[in-house]
Amino acid sequence: MPWYTTTPPTRPGSLFTLTAAAALGWISLTGAAWAESTPKTLPPGCFADCADGLSSENDRGPAAGSPAPAFEAWLLDADGHAESRSLADLLDGRPVILAFGSYT
């Protein structure tokens, strides 16, 4: 006999309530475990709102009017070839715009 032909529970709401409570409990426990295991200094892939909140409290980036930090990075050309470039290499008499981001 298929399961759906059996007599329904006399209180169908109770099954739903139990399922919802179990789901909420699982979410709560999982979130708590993750929070305990996660360093607080860097968001390990947090939502943008989280990062926005951090910036106003603990911004260690250079402010407007200050020298830009020197760097060495790999410049990828159109063929995928990488060459090391410094900030001084890039400052060639024109403004430089740096857009930090990731694929995800």
Add this chain to the structure above:
Amino acid sequence: MGFRSQFEGLTQLAERWRFAADFYMVYSREAFPAESPWPAPVPDAQPVESPETLEERFQLVERFKESFGSPLPFLVDGLDDRMVADYDAYPFRLYALTPEGQVAVTSDKGAAGFKATLGRVDAWLGGRFDRPESLDR
């Protein structure tokens, strides 16, 4: 959610001012990789794991460029993430530097700050150079 929502605005700004300024994408750590609590979907629908070698970073940047159709050149940070740390630029951030190497415009970190600062960079460049008329129409 994520950086791709900002990317179109960035490429439009770069196209507008390419005659006057040099735009670079800076790739460092992944913001929402597959192993994180909130992995983000990407256009090619393949999971994005955090690269563990420089070569893997280069390969992921190639995926990024191909998926987004990016016309921008990419700078890739070293595995020590030194550049993103010095600029405090995780996960997303925008800087405009003068030709003398001073910070002229900086955004807050994150998607909202990035988006808001695109207009400020546009205004800053507009104060230094004549706007390209063909794009103002």
